[in-house]
Amino acid sequence: MRIISSNEIDSALAYPELIETLLRAYRSRIVVPQAANFSIERPDETAGLLKALPAWSNFAAQGHTDRGYIGCGITLELPQSDDAPDLGSSQSGSALYLLLSGTTGHPVALLDGVRLAVWRRCALHALATRYLAREDTSRLLVIGTDPMLPSLLAAYAAVRDIRSVLLTAGAETVLDRLQTHPKLKRITFGTTDDMAGAVAGADMICCASRPPVGLPGAAFSPGVHIDVLDPDTRLEEDTLSQVRIFVEDRNEAGALADADIAADLRELAKGEKAGRRFYGQMTHFHPGGSSGLADLAVAGHVFLRS
Template identity: 45%
Template sequence: MRIISSDEVDACLEDRAVLETLRKAFRSSLIAPAVPDCRIERLNGLSGNFSFQPAWSDFAGQRDVGRGYVGCSLVLDLPEAPGRSSSLYILFSGSGGQPIAMIDGMRLTIWRRAGLHALAAAYLSREDTSRLLVIGETPQLPRLLSAYLTVRRINSILLAGAGRDTLKKLSGLPALSGVHIGVTENIQEAQDGADMICIAGPESNPGQVHALDRLDPPAGCHIDVLDRNANLPGELLQEARLFSSDLSDPPDPDLEWAADLKDLTQGNKAGRRYYGQRTLYLPGRRSGLADHALAAHVFLRT
């Protein structure tokens, strides 16, 4: 069995290949059932969470067990380490069932998240999108921005709430060469000129007003939200056309969802209906299909 490290994951992945691997996965017949999480009781009334997301090739449908894989992502969240999940991906041979790879799940997750958000932007943002506003920050931001640039010709990025370390990382990112990167503290004015807005996470500067409750993007803007639990204005959620990665388990079942990535990639439902429409993407809870596709892609290239 191969043990594939984070460095090896990075070495065999690039944004365009990730995007197309995910697109093909949503068009495929991969099977990714929902499995309940396991609660882990800890001390002082706290609890952790152990989640499993299995997926496998459609062996019966393809009438062949000689090709394909069975895999599962394992994610452990403990209250003693908030916001720091530990994860692995285990890949098994579809023919003999023997384990063939154990992959750094944390690094795989970063690539998968960036790829899914970029794939959504490819279908939902306007083709002439060039100005991006990023509200908040996340360690995944360099990977995410690099993925965005594979689907849209972004020439201007405004950052609201990014820390000094994030700015330093972005300034040295080859994918952002030639892109103007600026900083703003006025989110309300900055959003007026944005073609696309990324809600990346909490701001690093506590003195800055996040003002998501007053978020009012211009007509035609695409809003990409990384945290499915983000507190977004009700008016925006009611007015924008809403999309997610997997509507078999939507982020909020009370909202009216237009389509998910399977609908969009297979052409079953439309994304943006007209130029001035506002679109909004929230990630779903399930990622078994996407994780399986990327894990198989990594295994074949290491």
């Protein structure tokens, strides 16, 4: 069995190829059982959560076991008590991905699940952007910050010709990382405190954290695409009423479970539902909480290339 580190994952992956791998995965019949969650009781209100996310190739449908994988992602979240040593966060987390041969059942790789998740999340948002953002999208507004923002912008740039990125006030700390990223050299970066003007000029808006109350919906440009990173974030009702809503998995819609969902990624990939229908249509993508299918696809992609 090979142990694949975060650096090896980075070396093996590039967004154009990874996005195509995810597209094929969503068109496939990969088996994805429901995730299993286990609460770990600990003192001082620091109960942990252990989650297992299995998935495997549909061996019955393909009629043989000559190829394919069985995989399971394992994540652990342990909130820290007030008197715990300061580790720079109120919560510690870890993740591993176990990949097994579908032919023999033997483990073939153990991957860094945290780094795998960054590539998977960014590629999924880029795949959605390919279906939902206007083809001439070039101006991106980012509201808030997220540690994976440099990777996310590189993924966006793999599907749309992003030339200008505006960050909201307070995001100056990430500017250096973005401006020196080798995949983002063609992009001009700036910051703004004029939210209404920035929204009006954006072809696409990325909500990297919870959007501010009163996101000026009336000022949206025609055909804007709004991408939300946090599964627990729900846009205001005035904004939701103006957009066509898409999700990662309609069975895992989370905060948008009661919304009028147009399609999920599997339906888009299979051509069962349409994405953007016309130039001026406003679209919105919301991620889900389950990642079994995508994690299996990304892990297999890394294993074959590392």
